[in-house]
Amino acid sequence: MAPKTGPRMPLKRSRGACPKAFASSRRKTRLSGKSEQAVHFELAIIRFWDHRDRWAFKENRVQIMFQGKTALVTGGSSGIGKVISLMLAAEGAHVEVVASSDMSKAQAVIDEIVEKGGMGTPHVADVRKPSQVVELVSNIEGRRGKIDVLVTAAGIFLPTAIGEADVDVFDQMIDTNLKSTFYCINAVAPGMAANGGGKIVCISSVAAFVGVSGYSAYCATKAGVMMLVRSLALELAPKGININAVAPGNTATPINASIRQDPEYASYLAEMEKKTPSRVTFSDPADIAGLVLFLASDKARAMHGSTVLMDEGLSAGI
Known part of the structure; x- marks a missing residue:
């Protein structure tokens, strides 16, 4: 079907x-x-x-900001990526929503988009595998003609405490958070350049700027995304492609639902609130998505290689 x-x-x-x-x-x-x-x-x-x-x-x-545009969103079936997909569709984009393994999750997002009068297509692809990324991009370009916007929101957050870390988990973090970002850009950028340009927005993290005890691999991958974006801007800007990143802090998504709702974490949340200048411990994913839409629009024409913090002031200082 x-x-x-x-x-x-x-x-x-x-x-x-x-x-x-x-x-x-x-x-x-x-x-x-x-x-x-x-x-x-x-x-x-x-x-x-x-x-x-x-x-x-x-x-x-x-x-409508993205009328007639095609937007590809990896990690678009849940969390921040889902909200980005919905908001891009609300602004006229035909959104290609990618889930990692479960088509029903991508289809659920498309159903919601269609219900609101938008357009989109669901996909399943393991973006850690270059061959699947190339196949995904070729499929979309063949059907839609071109990809105007790429958002790389696929990512995982797992502990890698020194002396206790599972090497396979470390590799999984590198593959999902960093390598997949490069694979997607590598597959999409040539088509964008051939069609006169495009917009690429990557999801980094506040963890690219400040260390998180027990999560060194996650911090390293997100810092890698930040530097990947900065370096690639030198290659892509002359081709009419804007590449930038957003670095969210703690954001309310399904991955941290238990922490936000379980009474066991009440003291931890109270401490986090004290450390957060805005006193908003978890940002609304719609706030993050709003910045992504700005970076994917023509209003961000002069921005190349930037990583914009959106962390409720968490990294501003002590």
């Missing part, structure tokens, strides 16, 4: 409609009976769409 996609549906509303009432109704309908984690992600996207709806209502028009 062919993957489920959908046509772009224009936003429509009569002049007499009330945005607040519309948003309230949508919340009640969509959030009833859902888990706390599902509600968290739904609210992030609802806030984004409500903002667009109010703008469209006020101005009687919708300004």
Whole structure:
């Protein structure tokens, strides 16, 4: 069966409609009976769409940043990558959502995109394997003509304490966080250059700037992403390709749901809050995604090789 996609549906509303009432109704309908984690992600996207709806209502028009663009998002089936996918679709992009092994996860994101009137296609690919990355990119370019935006959001966060670390885990961290980023850029950049340019946004981490005890491999991979982006800017900028990165701090995603919700971690969270200047221990993934959309847009034309911290001030100092 062919993957489920959908046509772009224009936003429509009569002049007499009330945005607040519309948003309230949508919340009640969509959030009833859902888990706390599902509600968290739904609210992030609802806030984004409500903002667009109010703008469209006020101005009687919708300004769409990525209309007619094709965006490839690795790690797009969960966490920050999922929110990036949804927000790109909300701004008109045809989003190619990549899950690592489970097509149903990518399809679920596409279903949500289509339900909101957007467009996209689900994929499964192990981005740690160059051959699968090349096949993925060739498939998209053959079907869509070109890739305008690449977001590399695939990543894992595992401990590698010295003297206790499993070497296989170390290799897995390097392969998933660093090598896959290079493989994707290496496969996409030639096509972007041939078509006059494009935008590449990589997900690094605050851990590229400050060490995290017990997670040295993770820190090293994210610092590697930061330097990869800086070095590749020298090659890609002359070809009309902007490559930049976002370095999030702690962000509310499924990977840390237990830490945020389990009473066992209450004292840890209280300590983290004290250390976080903004007192927001976990950023909303929609905040991170908003910066990614900016870097993927023409508004960031002059940015090349930058890694932008978005860590609630965590790395600013003591």
